[in-house]
Amino acid sequence: MSSIRELTYPHQGCEEIVITAGPRKAEYRLLLSHPSGEAPPDGYPVIYALDGHAVFHTLAEAARLQTRKPHGFDPVLIVAIGYPSGEPFDMIRRCYDFTMPVEEETLLKRPDGSAWPEYGGAGSFLDILQKEIMPMIAGLFPVDRQRQAIFGHSFGGLFVLHALFTRPELFTHYAAGSPSAWWGDYEVWRELEAFTAEYPLLDLQRKLLITIGTDELDHMVKDAGKLPMLLGPLAGQGLEVSLAEFSGENHVSVLPAALSRLLKFALEKQ
Template identity: 75%
Template sequence: MTITNERSYPHLGCEEHVIYAGVRRQEYRILISHPTGEAPPEGYPVIYALDGHAVFHTLAESARLQTRKPHGYDPVVVVGIGYPSGESFDMKRRCYDFTMPAEEQQLPKRPDGSQWPESGGADEFLDLLQLEIMPMIASLFRVDTQRQALFGHSLGGLLVLHALFTRPELVTHYTAGSPSVWWNDYALLAELEQFLAAYPAKALQRKLLITIGADELEHMVEDAGKLPGRLASLAEHGLQTSLNEFAGESHVSVLPAALSRLLRFALEKDEILEQV
């Protein structure tokens, strides 16, 4: 990984790093919000948020408010992973980074009739996160490895589920916002079945939060609603799964509510996870 630039914004308590990383040496913008207090004995919890330019500032400000002492949560490091375009949702880049390989005929038609951007780089992106970005954050802060969360929305939510099903060791808290379970004709469900068979032997304690707006597309609401039931058998093996459906919220308007719930999910102390 090559770091070419760093910008600090002391009045906002955050900084931006420009990096070139992954097998393609692509440019990423890493947005980091500094914790507002001393680290707990175990280190700082960390939240990694995809589509950084869409969610970072809302999440970082919410964390600043909700970690105020004496009654707030422990201070947290918020990391937004964005792209040089600065777009809230850079469709070309995120479509590659957040998806598993798919044939064009297995995908729905786009509203404007255009072809889908290149896809299939999910595992490359997770390698980048695991082998380059996470060590970078650990070099800057003392990190609590038992309180690390990954958040993604839409295609990002798909990636979060793919990460849980294929790399449950990556983080401890997985938050899939409005996940695009439909991708590649529901190929994710085959990963889910493999996960159901493999997870009990791993002896892990993990948490999954799924969020959805009640006014999103009907099939997305139904897909999200089915996941807790599909995963229920793993509760006795250490996987805690919860679903939050937000009334009156659509695919984009649900984001602030999902981010607020993410903080509670990621920062509340859990006695079981603390013993891992």
């Protein structure tokens, strides 16, 4: 069960909800940006964004500008998921939540030589999203279940791929920013193989966006570029894959560009 406590957030239409969730009773901070006025007939499209304290303000402001009428997108509900530390990237918490369990010897050495924090909780975090956070949001707001997006960056991008490959029914739009596909000697590639075999049987229409900055690490740029090719066999099977490369952007500076593209990806109608 989750305990909810609403706090005042210093922007109109924004608030913070504190919950405890999962078997560990871990605390999360949900940063919400919700539109004013009447919801669309089918409800609000929702974007769930990981590393909430890193992306919330940029994404909420971009959404406020890009949903202005008469020419803007439909109003959107932003749910950015952060941690009690308030740090843009809480390495200890995100390392556990966003990664799959792998053998320790398959992990790259960290730049500072320190040991990796506890990892391997991606399945548990997916459960929290599916069984606690998403139902709570649907209870608070009318939501469009045909437009449910998730965005993550770096380890968060890895998690988005893991979510698509293991629970493609959960979201309709998956946006993987600069995904750390190297995790566990490319464990996510093995998940992709199984997904490629199983997906045609599911009769789903899903979209995947991969974003990357051209000045990121060479192996990350190459890995991002491989994904559309590896998923190519599913092009006629209901999976639409697109790659957005941002010239001159590095692993951090790419975030604002990726978030802007995310809105078009999640909200543009066919």
